């Protein structure tokens with residue numbers, strides 16, 4: 179019922195520990211509720227409270243989304259039936275809510291015994307609510323259903339409590355009503371966490387086993403690794419083994435977060451905290467890995483470790499070619515904190531030197547680009563995102579293609595592309611519009627369920643490539659922003675895919691090549707040639723713009739010749755003025771890229787490459 183004492187005694191009895199997380203659709207108020215919990219339990223006083231305390235990165239606070247998990251230890255005291263006050267330690271694990279970070283979410287969930295399932299009382303269940311709920315159920319978590327934002331005038335608690343109860347199979351009266359904003363109902367929620375969520379169970383005498391569920395880079399301390407101890411104990415100065423990398427490290431510091439890091443004498447069964455080992459790169463301290471003692475340690479890991487797999491690739495090029503070394507340094511720095519980011523040098527005839535980067539998804543791509551521009555002051559141009567294709571040739575050889583320019587020449591036997599399972603939740607009046615959209619995106623319907631009389635869940639399988647273009651936008655505009663979407667990769671399928679090249683005066687421009695489904699090739703060709711026709715200024719000779727599949731031209735435009743004589747305006751004038759005009763023309767030319775003999779302004783590349791693919795959180799509403 180009340181704030182507990184903040185004693186960081188080590189090896190808390192597992193019976194006194196509750197490990198839980200909050201799962202919710204984006205914007206349903208997870209961070210705000212976590213803030214209230216920090217305040218109510220007294221770990222942050224009102225004076226030092228700032229909005230969304232747990233979202234540490236500036237970019238997170240600005241966008242209002244949670245990218246990296248943070249966890250915090252909260253003391254909470256409950257008066258039992260006999261009227262005696264009992265102290266508990268609650269570990270709140272703040273999980274990222276976005277589809278790009280599913281693996282991180284699943285590891286955070288694995289560190290908990292229970293989950294608060296938070297639903298906005300004015301919105302109801304959304305696609306990510308369900309995706310996260312299923313993940314929580316797979317991890318056998320106890321679910322506490324909660325409606326948030328009940329202070330909102332638009333809240334419809336009865337309606338959505340029924341929806342929530344229907345989904346998880348409980349009585350609507352069991353759904354708690356809270357407001358993260360005003361704090362209403364939050365105490366009762368913390369009491370419910372203690373009452374309903376099982377305490378952790380483990381063998382305190384067994385060799386130590388702890389799971390890494392997050393890993394962040396700190397410029398002062400190196401990598402800070404968050405762990406949940408399952409068996410045994412870990413203590414400072416002990417040597418540990420990371421079981422997937424088979425590397426040993428000394429534990430320089432072990433502690434808990436409350437909400438700042440506080441060193442402790444160690445962590446015991448069920449406890450959640452951080453370790454510092456002196457590793458410099460998050461890749462050496464991987465989310466999902468198991469740590470154990472280096473001597474007489476455990477032999478079995480806690481679940482299989484999985485490497486984060488990039489799903490979307492795109493080229494990043496500095497607008498100013500001389501910034502290339504800066505881009506390389508910036509990526510090296512970002513990688514310290516982002517185990518999922520991959521990159522390798524790439525050169526493009528049109529865009530110069532850059533990097534081919536692999537991301538978990540579009541939001542990951544956008545965040546990375548944002549950080550490069552903001553934190554490192556780089557001006558960048560990125561090429562259209564692409565998925566991973568597996569191309570098998572007639573001679574049986576195989577190619578993995580993440581970049582259209584690596585598309586193999588010669589006879590292709592078949593191409594496999596990644597397929598995702600999508601869940602779309604929407605008011606039922608938009609069913610027709612959604613089905614039509616999914617059909618045009620090569621979707622196959624997997625099923626449909628009514629969540630209530632007016633809201634429906636649609637399930638589709640669809641190529642990932644169709645989603646990464648402008649699917650969110652199209653879905654949003656067809657449903658007036660009411661539909662929400664979640665997807666997960668489920669494998670690959672054969673697709674009828676071709677590479678479309680765009681040629682200027684017969685020269686292919688690598689930055690504009692794309693891999694598209696055969697039925698979309700013509701549309702892509704026409705739209706690119708038309709766009710470029712508008713964007714490229716006239717030259718002193720005629721410039722044909724063509725779209726082609728192999729040697730076959732499928733669309734064509736042409737820019738008429740024009741002689742641009744900058745001196746025309748000042749015939750007979752004095753020589754210094756002429757020189758000035760010529761100098762100016764030279765300056766302008768610097769911003770031109772040469773494609774064969776054709777001068778293309780940089781702006782044309784930027785404009786032609788800017789897909790309208792929505793990648794931010796708006797896309798998820």
Ligand SMILES: Nc1nc2c(ncn2[C@@H]2O[C@H](COP(=O)(O)OP(=O)(O)OP(=O)(O)O)[C@@H](O)[C@H]2O)c(=O)[nH]1
Pocket residue numbers: 202203204205206207208209210211230242243244275326327328329330356357358359360
């Ligand atoms: N009226 C009202 N607004 C709330 C409440 N809780 C959160 N909000 C608002 O809802 C918006 C989203 O809240 P966040 O706490 O950032 O949501 P979130 O779920 O953490 O979002 P992500 O971290 O992006 O997943 C913010 O503008 C909050 O001010 C509430 O109880 N009542």
